[in-house]
Amino acid sequence: MKFRPADLLFIGGPVLTMDPARPRVSGLAVRDGRVLALGEVRELAGPRTEIVDLRGRPLLPGFQDAHIHAVLGGVQLGQCDLSGTTDPREYERLLRSHADANPGAEWIVGGGWSMESFAGGLPARDRLDAVVPDRPVFLTNRDQHGAWVNTRALELAGITAGTPDPPDGRIERDADGVPSGMLQEGAMALVAVHLPEVTAAERLAGLLRAQRLLHGLGVTAWQDALLDGSDGYPDVSDAYLTAALDGTLTARVAGALWWARGRGAEQIDRLRERRERLTAGRLRCRTVKFMQDGVAENFTAAMTAPYLDACGHATANSGISFVDPEALKEYVTALDALGFQTHFHALGDRAVREALDAVQAARGANGPLDTRPHLAHLQVVHPADVPRFRALGATANIQPLWAAHEPQMDELTIPFLGPERAAWQYPFGDLHRAGARLAAGSDWPVSSPDPLQGVHVAVNRVLPDAAEKPFLPGQALDLATALHAYTAGAAYVNHLDDTGTLRTGHRADLVVLDRDPFDGPAHAIAETRVALTYVEGHRVHAAPDA
Numbered sequence: 084m085k086f087r088p089a090d091l092l093f094i095g096g097p098v099l100t101m102d103p104a105r106p107r108v109s110g111l112a113v114r115d116g117r118v119l120a121l122g123e124v125r126e127l128a129g130p131r132t133e134i135v136d137l138r139g140r141p142l143l144p145g146f147q148d149a150h151i152h153a154v155l156g157g158v159q160l161g162q163c164d165l166s167g168t169t170d171p172r173e174y175e176r177l178l179r180s181h182a183d184a185n186p187g188a189e190w191i192v193g194g195g196w197s198m199e200s201f202a203g204g205l206p207a208r209d210r211l212d213a214v215v216p217d218r219p220v221f222l223t224n225r226d227q228h229g230a231w232v233n234t235r236a237l238e239l240a241g242i243t244a245g246t247p248d249p250p251d252g253r254i255e256r257d258a259d260g261v262p263s264g265m266l267q268e269g270a271m272a273l274v275a276v277h278l279p280e281v282t283a284a285e286r287l288a289g290l291l292r293a294q295r296l297l298h299g300l301g302v303t304a305w306q307d308a309l310l311d312g313s314d315g316y317p318d319v320s321d322a323y324l325t326a327a328l329d330g331t332l333t334a335r336v337a338g339a340l341w342w343a344r345g346r347g348a349e350q351i352d353r354l355r356e357r358r359e360r361l362t363a364g365r366l367r368c369r370t371v372k373f374m375q376d377g378v379a380e381n382f383t384a385a386m387t388a389p390y391l392d393a394c395g396h397a398t399a400n401s402g403i404s405f406v407d408p409e410a411l412k413e414y415v416t417a418l419d420a421l422g423f424q425t426h427f428h429a430l431g432d433r434a435v436r437e438a439l440d441a442v443q444a445a446r447g448a449n450g451p452l453d454t455r456p457h458l459a460h461l462q463v464v465h466p467a468d469v470p471r472f473r474a475l476g477a478t479a480n481i482q483p484l485w486a487a488h489e490p491q492m493d494e495l496t497i498p499f500l501g502p503e504r505a506a507w508q509y510p511f512g513d514l515h516r517a518g519a520r521l522a523a524g525s526d527w528p529v530s531s532p533d534p535l536q537g538v539h540v541a542v543n544r545v546l547p548d549a550a551e552k553p554f555l556p557g558q559a560l561d562l563a564t565a566l567h568a569y570t571a572g573a574a575y576v577n578h579l580d581d582t583g584t585l586r587t588g589h590r591a592d593l594v595v596l597d598r599d600p601f602d603g604p605a606h607a608i609a610e611t612r613v614a615l616t617y618v619e620g621h622r623v624h625a626a627p628d629a
Contacts, residue, residue: 088129089114091591091620096137097599100585101144101570106563111142113591116619120587140614141599143566144583145303145592146534147573149480150426150459150524152227152309153336154286154319157293159528161285163193166225166528169200169490171210178214178222189279191215194223195528196231198380199490205255206231208264221274226529228378230271237262240274249273251314251344251405253381267381268403272314286322294334298624300533301594301613304335306524306577308372308426308459311357313343320361320368327364333618335365335592337577339372339426342414344405351417358423369578370424373415374405376434379462380495384431387465390499401433408437412444415456419445424454424578426480430462432507439468442475451476457522457576460485463500463507464514472519478576479514480522481568483541484530486511486558488551511541512558521560522576523568534569538600539609541565547609562600562608591620595629 089112098108098121105121112124120127128134159166163181165174174196182191198204211220211233219236223229237243244260252269254262266274281289297305310320326332338361340354354371361368377383382390385402392398406414415425425445427438435458442456457478462485472479485492486509497505515521523541525532536547541560544553553559560568574583581589595615600608616624 087114088132089119089124089127090132092124092128092132092134093137093142094125094134096140096142098142098585099566101567102584102586111585113620116591116621118585118587118589118591121585135595135615137595141596143594143596144570144585145594145616145618146301146569147577147579147583148297148302148305148524148527148532148534149457149522149573149576150308150482151305151527151532153293153297153305153307153527154290154322155227155309155317156528156532157289157291157296158281158285159194160292161289163191163222164195165193165222166195169197171200171206174200175210175214178211178220182215182218189218191218191220192222192278194227195225196222197225197491198495204380204491204495205263205265208233208237211264221278223271226378226380228268228383229381230266230274232264232266232274234264236274237264239277242273246273251403268377268383269314281317283321283325286319287325290319290322290326291331294332297334297532298616299613301596301616302334302532302534303592303594303616303618304574304577304579304582306337306339306370306426308339308428309341310338310361310368311340313341314345316341320357323366324361324363327366330364332365333623335577335579335582336367337370337579338366338368339370340368342371342373342406344374347410348414348417351421354418354423355421367578369422370426371418372426372428373411373438374428375411375438376405376429376431377403378430379500380491382499384462385434385437386431386463386504387433387436388504391501393498395501402431404434404437408440411437411441415441416445416448419452419454420449422452422454424576425456427456427458428460429458430460432463432465432468432504435461435464436468439471439475439477442477443471446475455576455578459524460526462509463504464510465507466513469510469513469519470517472514473517478520478522478572480524480576481509481511481541482524482526482530483511483537483565484525484546485509486544486554487540487546487549488554489546489549492554506555508555510558511560515560515564520572520575521564521568522572523565524573535611536609538562538565538569541568542605542608562605591617593617597626
């Protein structure tokens with residue numbers, strides 16, 4: 084048989100395979116977009132083989148993100164982006180600059196501001212009115228669960244003191260009952276329906292902008308947690324389908340189709356049709372996303388016990404379950420039987436329990452199908468539910484950057500949970516010790532899409548460059564486990580079984596780091612940078628000094 088040389092060789096540095104059977108080797112060869120060989124590979128070179136000298140730098144499987152909103156993040160980067168600061172005065176400067184640069188814009192739209200910037204996490208419309216009084220302004224916060232609007236936006240939407248709160252949200256009001264300019268959860272839709280539609284061209288540009296950013300961070304695949312949107316969220320599926328069909332989608336994408344919480348099982352037929360239509364190229368849409376609750380900072384995350392008030396007394400509010408728990412069991416069982424993966428937004432311990440109960444119902448009815456359900460966010464998990472993840476085969480989809488002390492945690496969350504429940508937050512260590520499969524994601528644009536920052540916090544339970552003490556340090560992960568969550572773990576929930584680890588025959592989706600994070604102290608992990616990124620052996624990113 085005629086010798087066929089490799090197309091690409093990596094030599095001169097460690098190859099960290101994420102394969103426990105062979106965790107570290109000395110080289111890797113690629114042919115036809117897949118791993119040809121591992122170990123000593125120099126003899127596989129031919130006259131046209133590209134040889135990459137790692138110069139001691141490590142080669143890993145490409146990072147994957149198990150929960151992200153890539154198109155929304157990319158579009159936001161082209162709007163009024165407030166994500167780079169927490170200073171309210173800087174928000175005003177950025178808003179004024181964007182408004183001045185876009186004098187013909189009917190609306191000023193953007194987001195990325197932090198709740199910690201304002202007392203109680205509640206900004207007022209007056210600040211926006213002072214900067215942009217004559218045009219409506221709509222700015223989502225960084226977690227996308229609330230929007231800050233000005234008086235003109237409220238007027239156009241017809242929101243007054245007499246407007247009732249929607250069942251799935253809340254209009255914040257001043258002492259006289261007048262809307263203050265902050266809309267929580269489903270109340271955002273009251274204004275969002277009036278926004279100028281983001282065009283298909285803008286969505287596609289947002290996707291490609293996001294893809295460049297993510298490739299630069301070593302990300303080669305992700306699960307977008309909001310396709311086919313409703314409930315006030317946009318449908319971005321056309322951007323993915325266009326890019327998948329014309330070949331500009333270089334990443335592999337698992338799309339999660341949104342479950343419209345105001346509808347029932349009648350939407351399943353449409354989801355089946357969308358699954359078929361939105362499968363092309365590197366795009367697969369076999370997942371359905373349930374948003375089961377909100378977020379703790381605005382007291383909409385669903386809890387098993389009431390939130391506390393500022394004096395430490397129990398309130399009448401335990402958060403919102405957006406989908407009736409009994410109906411959720413029915414829906415998840417039906418979807419599971421049709422081969423759909425289910426992906427749950429579950430922050431509060433009641434939402435986590437409701438999602439696990441739904442998975443248990445599906446397992447009981449359908450048996451252990453390979454549908455790979457996963458629960459994202461997991462801010463508060465009751466200890467009794469920790470072992471259920473392994474027992475049910477439900478993956479814990481973690482967002483490590485949130486597991487740290489910062490003002491949103493210390494001022495807007497812990498005081499209203501109480502000490503016992505606050506100690507149940509982000510129990511990554513307990514989940515791992517209980518045998519749960521871990522996958523990791525960023526939820527960008529909620530938080531940074533940089534996997535290495537996420538790994539840093541998963542290991543240290545401290546934000547990079549922060550001086551605070553570790554947040555519940557007993558829940559920290561070791562470095563190998565954290566990296567596994569961003570590679571093999573995320574690949575599992577993304578149904579990309581020939582990625583995430585480096586084995587012969589697997590796809591050559593690869594990342595080269597500028598240093599080996601295992602060689603330095605844990606507090607320096609976030610200093611690691613991506614030098615090179617490859618998808619199927621084709622380079623999609625190179626740092627200037629690579």
